[in-house]
Amino acid sequence: xxxxxxxxxxxxxxxxxxxxxxxxxxxxxxxxxxxxxxLTKTTFFRHFPDKREVLFAGQDVHTRLxxxxxxxxPEDATPLRAxxxxxxALTASxxxxxxxxxxxxxxxxxxxxxLQERATLKRARLADAAADALRGRGVPGPAADLAxxxxxxxxxxxxxxxxxxxxxxxxxxxARHTFDELRAAMATLD
Numbered sequence: 595x596x597x598x599x600x601x602x603x604x605x606x607x608x609x610x611x612x613x614x615x616x617x618x619x620x621x622x623x624x625x626x627x628x629x630x631x632x633l634t635k636t637t638f639f640r641h642f643p644d645k646r647e648v649l650f651a652g653q654d655v656h657t658r659l660x661x662x663x664x665x666x667x668p669e670d671a672t673p674l675r676a677x678x679x680x681x682x683a684l685t686a687s688x689x690x691x692x693x694x695x696x697x698x699x700x701x702x703x704x705x706x707x708x709l710q711e712r713a714t715l716k717r718a719r720l721a722d723a724a725a726d727a728l729r730g731r732g733v734p735g736p737a738a739d740l741a742x743x744x745x746x747x748x749x750x751x752x753x754x755x756x757x758x759x760x761x762x763x764x765x766x767x768x769a770r771h772t773f774d775e776l777r778a779a780m781a782t783l784d
Contacts, residue, residue, distance in 0.1 A: 603641050603651055605631040610648040611698060619645075619706045646712050649699065653716050657723045659683045660745075664727035673733045677745035678773055680724060684749060685766040688756070696757035721746040744780065748773035 609630035613622040624645050628638040642648045663683035667676035688696075703709040724742035729735060752769035755761055761768070 602631075602633065602637065606633065606638055606641060607648055607651050608695070610645060611695070611702065614649075614702045615698060619702065619709065646708055649703065649709065650712055650716055653719065655687065656684055657720060659687060660720060660724050661727040664724060665730065667731075673728050673731075673737055673741035674744070674777060676728060676731065677724060677741045678770070680727075681745055681749055681769050681773055682766055685752070685764070685769045688753075688765045690764065693757060693759065693761075696753070697759050700754070700757055717746060717750060720749075744776055745773065748776050751776075 606627060610622070610627045613626055613630055617626075622645065624638050625635045627645060627648065628635045631638075638648075642651070660680045660683070663680035664676045667679045671679065703713050721739075721742045724745055725735075725738040728738035728741055733741065748769055752765060752772045755768050755772075756763070756765040
């Protein structure tokens, strides 16, 4: 593969996942990832600080989608309606052609403590960003944290279902259903 081809980040991500599946996370080097992608080690480090981060490449985009949608929600939207709008924006970015990639990614992350730790950090950062966006709309701290937490929980539960190759619904459909279920469950707590 020529070194100048487009989609460098995507090529690195796919090469890393393939190698992590074939050889294991610990046994795979950055040089091997770059070589598999038809790139140099230097190019890898222009895009990612280390091999762990290559699997979490979309975090900045996901954070931006969430916060922009919360900020853009109608002024009279409740915190939960703003979060649901943010979930719609986030899940719409997951095309169905990414389902196979997601299905392959899940066991790699689940099988390695360092990657699980990074996934937990990503989840917390997404929840914090959503809560901060809600606070920016004037939602008090505890309510912002709860609404954001509910939305991120719904996203991850839906993502796990969507990544199943047998699932046919879109991630947006699953996330809406999951969010509504969690919302209803929360209403029964009092």
